[in-house]
Amino acid sequence: DARVTQTPRHKVTEMGQEVTMRCQPILGHNTVFWYRQTMMQGLELLAYFRNRAPLDDSGMPKDRFSAEMPDATLATLKIQPSEPRDSAVYFCASGLALWAGQETQYFGPGTRLLVL
Amino acid sequence: RKEVEQDPGPFNVPEGATVAFNCTYSNSASQSFFWYRQDCRKEPKLLMSVYSSGNEDGRFTAQLNRASQYISLLIRDSKLSDSATYLCVVNIPSGAGSYQLTFGKGTKLSVIP
Numbered sequence: 001d002a003r004v005t006q007t008p009r010h011k012v013t014e015m016g017q018e019v020t021m022r023c024q025p026i027l028g029h030n031t032v033f034w035y036r037q038t039m040m041q042g043l044e045l046l047a048y049f050r051n052r053a054p055l056d057d058s059g060m061p062k063d064r065f066s067a068e069m070p071d072a073t074l075a076t077l078k079i080q081p082s083e084p085r086d087s088a089v090y091f092c093a094s095g096l097a098l099w100a101g102q103e104t105q106y107f108g109p110g111t112r113l114l115v116l
Numbered sequence: 117r118k119e120v121e122q123d124p125g126p127f128n129v130p131e132g133a134t135v136a137f138n139c140t141y142s143n144s145a146s147q148s149f150f151w152y153r154q155d156c157r158k159e160p161k162l163l164m165s166v167y168s169s170g171n172e173d174g175r176f177t178a179q180l181n182r183a184s185q186y187i188s189l190l191i192r193d194s195k196l197s198d199s200a201t202y203l204c205v206v207n208i209p210s211g212a213g214s215y216q217l218t219f220g221k222g223t224k225l226s227v228i229p
Contacts, residue, residue: 033217042221043160043203056210091159104150105217107159 002026004108006092012114018080021111023092024073032075033105034060034067035091043091049075050097082115089113119143120206122220130228133194137223139204140186147215149180149187152203154222160203163189194227201225 005024013019025032034046047057047067057067064083069075079086089112093105122139129135141149149166164171166178166187177190187206191198204220 035219043219045216045218048216056216104162104165107161109159 004092004094004106006090006108006111008111009109010112010114012116013082014116015083016081017115018078019082019086019113019115021077021090021092021113023075023077023094023108025075025092025094026106027073029094029096029106031095031097031105032069033093033095034075034077035093037089037091037110038087046077046090079113082113084115087114119208119218120204120220122202122204122223124221124223126224126226128226128228129194131194131196133227134190134192135194135225136188136190137202137204137225138186138188139206139220139223140184141204141206141208141218142185143206143208144182144185145209146185146206147209148207149178150205150217151176151178151187151189152205152219154201154203156200160219163202191225194225196227196229199225199227 007022032049035043037043046060048055049069052069066078089110091107091110093107095105120141151163152160153163154160164173166180170179175192179188201222201224203222207215208218210216
């Protein structure tokens with residue numbers, strides 16, 4: 001049963017520290033997404049890759065967040081420096097875009113981040 | 117107007133009841149539509165896609181009304197295990213032939229014994 005995996009599952013850190021979250025998409029999927037979920041805002045798209053190329057990162061605070069896909073099996077989301085307002089659940093999702101406009105996404109279990 | 121809007125609920129219904137959720141979307145060029153389910157402290161999971169002709173999966177029926185720009189989810193004979201948050205998801209054009217899945221904030225359902 002293919003699944004998206006994310007590490008770490010939980011992270012507690014202090015303000016100003018670097019946080020790196022990792023995601024392994026489902027083998028064969030060509031799209032990867034990073035989302036942030038909070039009670040107030042719901043699910044917000046941070047970044048989106050297709051065939052490892054970044055397509056949209058307009059939802060991401062550029063000054064402190066960065067997203068990369070060094071290879072097809074790994075996506076990373078970094079926050080440097082982290083701030084308390086970054087506390088949230090960060091989900092990675094992968095999908096197979098057969099044609100524009102038709103796509104389903106499969107989510108990983110998320111990384112619960114708490115910045116003190 | 118928000119791109120995808122849902123009533124946050126909560127909807128508290130007794131076991132066996134029928135419950136319906138609606139979701140409206142603002143972009144008439146939206147191509148595809150889905151319902152996801154999210155259990156407490158878990159990731160969202162695809163429940164079903166929504167097709168123009170309407171589609172059914174067991175106790176779940178999804179409908180799309182393009183003219184009025186809303187989709188609906190009907191749950192019949194609700195079970196305790198249906199308690200979750202239901203997310204409406206719309207694929208919205210984001211320019212240059214690209215689309216972006218946009219999630220509503222979800223409708224919370226509690227099925228009561």
